Amino acid sequence: MLLQLRFCPGPVPGCAQCRSFSEEYCMDVEEIVALSVKHNVSDLHLCSDSPPRWRRSGRLEPAPFPPPEVDTLLKAWLNDEQQGTWWANGQVDFAVTLAGNQRLRGSAFKQTSGVSMTLRLLPGVCPQLSALGVPQVVPELLSSDNGLILVTGATGSGKSTTLAAMVDFLNHHTDGHILTLEDPVEFLYQSERCLIQQREIGQHSPSFADALRGALRQDPDVILLGELRDSETIRLALTAAETGHLVLATLHTRGAAQAIERLVDTFPAQEKDPVRNQLAGSLRAVLAQKLLPDAQGGRVALYELLVNTPAAANLIREGKTWQLPGIIQTGQQAGMQNFDQSLAERRAQGQLQAPALNNPVRNSFRE
Known part of the structure; x- marks a missing residue:
């Protein structure tokens, strides 16, 4: 899924992927996740009304990209039964596999100012x-x-x-x-x-x-x-x-x-x-x-x-x-x-x- 985003500089020093405010950049969700993996991120917090944040080493920090369209992600990732749960309960848990067998565990929920989603990044290889x-x-x-x-x-x-x-x-x-x-x-x-x-x-x-x-x-x-x-x-x-x-x-x-x-x-x-x-x-x-x-x-x-x-x-x-x-x-x-x-x-x-x-x-x- 390709998300049209403006990729903004964030709090990650020395990251070659962090581009200037003025540069337009098309970034899909796989690239967002790959960037998160590179910087040892455990969780992504995506909100429809505020800049995204990520958790590194237990600390919540601003993430160096603008908010993706959470509703669009949900439509793509949820099956029919999960969609029914979403509309009935206003929240839903799910898991998804991206390119390269990267797994995400997600929890989406409605809140006062829109829709939010928390994504847990799971290791691509089963740990020993x-x-x-x-x-x-x-x-x-x-x-x-x-x-x-x-x-x-x-x-x-x-x-x-x-x-x-x-x-x-x-x-x-x-x-x-x-x-x-x-x-x-x-x-x-x-x-x-x-x-x-x-x-x-x-x-x-x-x-x-x-x-x-x-x-x-x-x-x-x-x-x-x-x-x-x-x-x-x-x-x-x-x-x-x-x-x-x-x-x-x-x-x-x-x-x-x-x-x-x-x-x-x-x-x-x-x-x-x-x-x-x-x-x-x-x-x-x-x-x-x-x-x-x-x-x-x-x-x-x-x-x-x-x-x-x-x-x-x-x-x-x-x-x-x-x-x-x-x-x-x-x-x-x-x-x-x-x-x-x-x-x-x-x-x-x-x-x-x-x-x-x-x-x-x-x-x-x-x-």
Whole structure:
């Protein structure tokens, strides 16, 4: 799609693509995205009534191009069902593949002064676990035949990237059937040693719960759940984890212990104890993550890992989640670590920008 734009100079010093105000330049959306990738942009914010902005290293900055026609992009990118959602609800989530297999995850919404769109740029190549620097025990956890592994963190903390790296690891190191349930589908996988099938909520199934209910009859070895959104989906995920499936899922919490609390608190009081028992028996691990600016101008992840050892399982069963941070801090023999320990490791490796070195972990992130 070719968008007729006037390409204006922006806050990117030394960029040969940034032209003068007076120069007319025809720029299509692929070029906008390519420029964003070049400058390590994670998100684009496009509005019909104001200049675009992009997020680099966690900071929102003016972007060096004028606003494209958001309505035109939506008409080109949304299928009929998504168009119906857009007109009915005034907002819609979607994903799109551009030239060169560049994937975008988008969220469009109507607001007081027009239409806005946020685009998350997804890596063109599926990341590898080793490149992300996850705790060394994670590949071993992925070798489990069953159980629940949670990836948690704030919005924009890289949960989807970590899940994709887990799927990629399984795809190249195990033989099995991987079924992904996502809203929307983000990373696209090619079956290697594994058979990988991807389903998009809204397009292939009406809800996560319906898709997961069907998945239990589709002979998967591994089920990836884009998000645990409600009690029904959580209950089905726990059942799947108990009945011979490895379940990978995300949750929006800031730490590993909070993830347990969030899952349990989704249920009414009379169901909390049975859910705690299920979690104690089926949970394999919780991997929480946050991002900091790195020394190269990008971002690096810090990880907190809770492994469900017998001691951790007892605390979960008894509802004593406030004691889990102590288990994590002293559980290095089982591969566990907290954010402070992860920060110390990144610091020792020289991976952090100077301003981040002395900041307490709890104050160092956009959450």
